[in-house]
Amino acid sequence: MAGHVGSDYERLRPDFRVIPNPYAPGERVLLVPPIRPDLALIHAIAATADGTLLLDHMEDDALLAQASRVVVASAERVVTPAELPAAGEGVVLQGIHVTAVAEAPGGARPTFVRGVYPVDADAIREYVAAARDDASFKAWLDRFVYG
Amino acid sequence: MACAIAREVRDGETVAVGTLAPVPASGVLLAHFTHAPRATVVILNHPDYWPFRGGSREFYDFAQRGRFDLFFLSGGQLDRHGNLNLIAVGDPARPSVRLPGGAGAAMLYYLPRRVIVFRTEHSPRIFVERVDVVTSPGSTPPDVVRPGGPWKTVTPLCVFRFDPGRRALVVESVHPGVTREALQARTGFALDYDPAAGTTPAPTAEELGVLRTRVREAVARTYPRFAAAAFGAQR
The missing domain is CATH 3.40.1080.10 (Glutaconate Coenzyme A-transferase)
Incomplete structure (x- = not known):
């Protein structure tokens, strides 16, 4: 990576390495090791049965999927391959990257699916308040997860 | 703050605003709507000012190539x-x-090339x-x-x-x-x-007028709560 050298990251993250740039003598650059998740859970605007996904073009879900060993996707709806391009605004990730897909309308709540539903800020505030202590968090789990 | 930021934006530059930055977004849009109409404006999460399709990777790669003239950071x-x-x-x-x-x-x-800390x-x-x-x-x-x-x-x-x-x-x-x-x-x-x-x-009457109309409206697409609260009396 160009730039970056000289921050405290080099002290806090010994796995970040500073090396001489082999292509530009007298210049140092930073190396950052790849992140290789065992599993990625991502939510798509739409999907086809072969795992091809329509994803938010402003987010990094396609990159995450391509980095991960196993990719489990949920989608607002499962459509035919002919319907996918018109299912919303986004970018298409081919099914070869995806291990499994399930239809889960509302699966991103309380966060958003661009063009489908907005972020539920009240629900997030409720979660933040509930997460302050174990008793209220357990009540939140009982209501929204186990209920 | 938005007016001080707007005065730093030069016409024709490529200017980017990252996450959680409604004040820089307001300043950059104020400049864009006044003295910098030919600036290329990039505002993260804005439907009208996000020219990338490949997520944040495309944005970071663009930055690595040194393509931004002006950017904003905080801490x-x-x-x-x-x-x-x-x-x-x-x-x-x-x-x-x-x-x-x-x-x-x-x-x-x-x-x-230039970073404004806000x-x-x-x-x-x-x-x-x-x-x-x-x-x-x-x-x-x-x-x-x-x-x-x-x-x-x-x-x-x-x-x-x-x-x-x-x-x-x-x-x-x-x-x-x-x-x-x-x-x-x-x-x-x-x-x-x-x-x-x-x-x-001090902000001029023209700057305040643009802030409270076009800038407020554009910023609201990404920061609706900020836009509702930050621009003074509704005109």
Whole structure:
């Protein structure tokens, strides 16, 4: 990576390495090791049965999927391959990257699916308040997860 | 703050605003709607001002190529040497406050030609003598790729200029109604003044008019709560 050298990251993250740039003598650059998740859970605007996904073009879900060993996707709806391009605004990730897909309308709540539903800020505030202590968090789990 | 930021935007430049930055977004749009109509404006999460399709990777790759002329950063702590801390207050192993993390803020302090640091709280806990953790250093050794770096720091009280010779912030202008004594009392390091330091020009009627109409409307697409609260009386 160009730039970056000289921050405290080099002290806090010994796995970040500073090396001489082999292509530009007298210049140092930073190396950052790849992140290789065992599993990625991502939510798509739409999907086809072969795992091809329509994803938010402003987010990094396609990159995450391509980095991960196993990719489990949920989608607002499962459509035919002919319907996918018109299912919303986004970018298409081919099914070869995806291990499994399930239809889960509302699966991103309380966060958003661009063009489908907005972020539920009240629900997030409720979660933040509930997460302050174990008793209220357990009540939140009982209501929204186990209920 | 938005007007001070707008005055730094030059027509024809490529200007980008990152996450959680409604004040820079307002300033850049004010410039775009007035003196900088040919600026290329990039605002993260804005439906009209996000020209990328490949997520943040495409944005970071574009930045790595040195394609941004002006960018904006902030921090939980900022110091006189232009260092930014987005990692932790206190010992990072046992922080008293865990900050959100850099998310590219180190690289993005190097590659854009000019970086404006903004912070809506100007207080001694933010503007410290020395940040506890350096996420983004104000200056670096000469063998590091750094075509750009700190340019100005804009707060509710003043505008600092980053002096590359002294590797330190100097006060360029103090906002109307703020005394030098009050500014020092709200700053955790000894202030240096530019010999030409004066008073920041107050927002003009034209600037306020554009802020409260077109800018408010455009910012609301990404920051609806900010737009509803920040622009004064609804016109």
